[in-house]
Amino acid sequence: MKKATALLLAVLMLLALVACGGGSGSQQPATSPAGDSTPAAPAEGGDSASTGNELAGTYDVTIWAPEAAVDLTNQQVADFNSSNGMGITINATVEPVSEADAASNMDTDVSAGADLFFFAQDQLSRMIKDGAVTKLGQGAADFVKNNNNAAGVTAATSGSDLYAYPLTADNGYFMYYDKSVVPDSDVDSLEKIIEDCIAANKNFSYELENAWYNAGVFFGTGCHSEWSTDDNVNFTLDDDFNSDNGLIAAKGIYKLVSTPIYVNSSNADFASGSAVVVTGTWNYATIKEQLGDNFGVTDLPSFEVDGQSYHLGSYSGCKLLGVKPQEDAVKGAAINQLAQYLTNGECQLARFTEFGWGPSNNDALADPAVQADPTLGALNEQGAYAVPQPNIPGNWWDIAKTITTDIKESDGSDEALKAALQKYEDSVGAADGITLAG
Amino acid sequence: MNEKRHMGLKSLNRASNTVIYILLIIISIVWLLPFVFIVLQSFRVENTYQVGYVIPQQWGLDNYIRLWTSDFKRWYLNTFIIALASAVLITIIQLCMSYTLSRFRFKLRGPLMRFMLILGMFPGMLTMIILYRVLADLGLTQTNAVPGLILVGVASSGMGYYVSKGFFDTIPKSLDEAARVDGATRFQVLYKIILPLAKPIVIYTILTAFMGPWGDYVFARYVAMGTSAGYNVAVGMYSWLTNDQINNWYTTFCAGGVIVALPVTILFLCLQKYYVEGVTGGAVKG
Numbered sequence: 001m002k003k004a005t006a007l008l009l010a011v012l013m014l015l016a017l018v019a020c021g022g023g024s025g026s027q028q029p030a031t032s033p034a035g036d037s038t039p040a041a042p043a044e045g046g047d048s049a050s051t052g053n054e055l056a057g058t059y060d061v062t063i064w065a066p067e068a069a070v071d072l073t074n075q076q077v078a079d080f081n082s083s084n085g086m087g088i089t090i091n092a093t094v095e096p097v098s099e100a101d102a103a104s105n106m107d108t109d110v111s112a113g114a115d116l117f118f119f120a121q122d123q124l125s126r127m128i129k130d131g132a133v134t135k136l137g138q139g140a141a142d143f144v145k146n147n148n149n150a151a152g153v154t155a156a157t158s159g160s161d162l163y164a165y166p167l168t169a170d171n172g173y174f175m176y177y178d179k180s181v182v183p184d185s186d187v188d189s190l191e192k193i194i195e196d197c198i199a200a201n202k203n204f205s206y207e208l209e210n211a212w213y214n215a216g217v218f219f220g221t222g223c224h225s226e227w228s229t230d231d232n233v234n235f236t237l238d239d240d241f242n243s244d245n246g247l248i249a250a251k252g253i254y255k256l257v258s259t260p261i262y263v264n265s266s267n268a269d270f271a272s273g274s275a276v277v278v279t280g281t282w283n284y285a286t287i288k289e290q291l292g293d294n295f296g297v298t299d300l301p302s303f304e305v306d307g308q309s310y311h312l313g314s315y316s317g318c319k320l321l322g323v324k325p326q327e328d329a330v331k332g333a334a335i336n337q338l339a340q341y342l343t344n345g346e347c348q349l350a351r352f353t354e355f356g357w358g359p360s361n362n363d364a365l366a367d368p369a370v371q372a373d374p375t376l377g378a379l380n381e382q383g384a385y386a387v388p389q390p391n392i393p394g395n396w397w398d399i400a401k402t403i404t405t406d407i408k409e410s411d412g413s414d415e416a417l418k419a420a421l422q423k424y425e426d427s428v429g430a431a432d433g434i435t436l437a438g
Numbered sequence: 439m440n441e442k443r444h445m446g447l448k449s450l451n452r453a454s455n456t457v458i459y460i461l462l463i464i465i466s467i468v469w470l471l472p473f474v475f476i477v478l479q480s481f482r483v484e485n486t487y488q489v490g491y492v493i494p495q496q497w498g499l500d501n502y503i504r505l506w507t508s509d510f511k512r513w514y515l516n517t518f519i520i521a522l523a524s525a526v527l528i529t530i531i532q533l534c535m536s537y538t539l540s541r542f543r544f545k546l547r548g549p550l551m552r553f554m555l556i557l558g559m560f561p562g563m564l565t566m567i568i569l570y571r572v573l574a575d576l577g578l579t580q581t582n583a584v585p586g587l588i589l590v591g592v593a594s595s596g597m598g599y600y601v602s603k604g605f606f607d608t609i610p611k612s613l614d615e616a617a618r619v620d621g622a623t624r625f626q627v628l629y630k631i632i633l634p635l636a637k638p639i640v641i642y643t644i645l646t647a648f649m650g651p652w653g654d655y656v657f658a659r660y661v662a663m664g665t666s667a668g669y670n671v672a673v674g675m676y677s678w679l680t681n682d683q684i685n686n687w688y689t690t691f692c693a694g695g696v697i698v699a700l701p702v703t704i705l706f707l708c709l710q711k712y713y714v715e716g717v718t719g720g721a722v723k724g
Binding site for chain 1: 485487488489490509570574579580660663664665666677678680681682683684685686
């Protein structure tokens, strides 16, 4: 029995030793990996299109792609291997990581992160701060600018440089509706839609308690919100949400949020009591299935304040493909070649065909199937009122969403609405890392 | 007259009981509804997204079958291994620790106990970053997340000695002494005298150690860092709830929830008798 005790104690001590030893002894390897190696290596990013044979070799690459896109990405990497003509063989491990989660994983540990990753554009500033994305070289930047629409290029830009490859330009929202409740003749007027919904005792889902959605109402009344970033990722905001136009937008928001049918959601809610949902392309398949013949999709409606009509605006955004800085510049260049392949027109079109992701690539956008797609059509119509989403710091979203909450709790009087807007302006002024212009 | 008053009291009693029962029934319905809801949703097969009704229109096992063809298998096994290893190791360490602190008298025993008490007051979240660094340098993250999580769970387990030490303190020391006089070693005293007497607390320790890993999300997510092979059930299932996944996975998620609840529930039902004794057992010092 004594022996057993001794053995147990020995094992425990060993465990303790391993735990302690690891902590202090291995600081060095932790500081060296690719993530921390600043400008020198990353500057190579994708600039070596002409130097084909130098890139020949086999590279192990980890890719984070959303669960749905894992199989297709594997297949596209295989196609790249057989067609690149530069002797590059990519040995890819594709992990299912949602494009919404990429930044929070990179925040944890860049060195353990994927070499190539899908992410939503609002995470770009975090990625740059983390040192998780490579600044694109001149050749790669030209590739992006020459092949993608303006929204895609804006999304990948911070300061005066590009940091990622646009994958899609479909991250916007528009209106899905149930034709049995809202007749086609009513879809242009917010007031009529609200009446129809109340008459049918159906809900109106519009996630206005989220700045991505409520900012659109302000754009609709002529407000602007312009962000600029310096090279150290400090933000300057020039906006006029707290103005006369802003007050009109606040009245518009109050119109909907004060009704009993308002639901703060952007999910496919048609099966749970909604007749109208403001959301994006990602819910298309589900909503189509839920509504069947009553499926309707169009741009956002207009609302009326003091006899004047204002079309609801929106943000349009992109998904991006980021390349992690590499210690080995040759491997970095090879990965950039892969990134350019994965974001070219052909691959974007394949993603459109399989998942309905709207392309950012100009050739893919010109494809007849893309032109004829109902949701992308609605997105396009809404595009006239949409503002390309710039690079915005995370804390602004948290501040701006409270505008709706405050409006909802107010009595709808001008004073109360003004107070909500004033509170927003004060909070933004006091926020960390944001400077108000003017 | 007496009779009448007696009756009045009785009916008053009955009335108050009725009110209490109605209240309790309402509360238990509110409490049980989410569970019933999840179980019902997990058998719903007509579609995979959220709907506005509770009773499925079509019943079936599709969601459970789908679990077995997805990565869930792997996540479940990971969690089960962590839970099992934690249950064994944490129980051994914690009981040895409690026994030592209860029966041995050595220098710095008091300060050590106070020190651990104070350490235990810091929220575990504070240590997450440094723990992650240590694990990453040891190579125990991502695909190796399972041993990493076991190590972290077990390493600090000695600090949870209070309850079982309190229980051990209630067992008369004269029993130990008698055994020692008869030639038993310290370990034999623990193994043959104390543990059989402290069965409720042993089971309580096993149960809590086993249940912990099933709900671990924050740290498990850090350690797995986007590598599906290193996910536990909580992290893995949460990845089904993102905007673009939920319509596809919602009912499967519910089925996963039911499967996760099973081992814990079964263990709990079997050992429930001891559990109650264990929780309260250490509280009274004899």
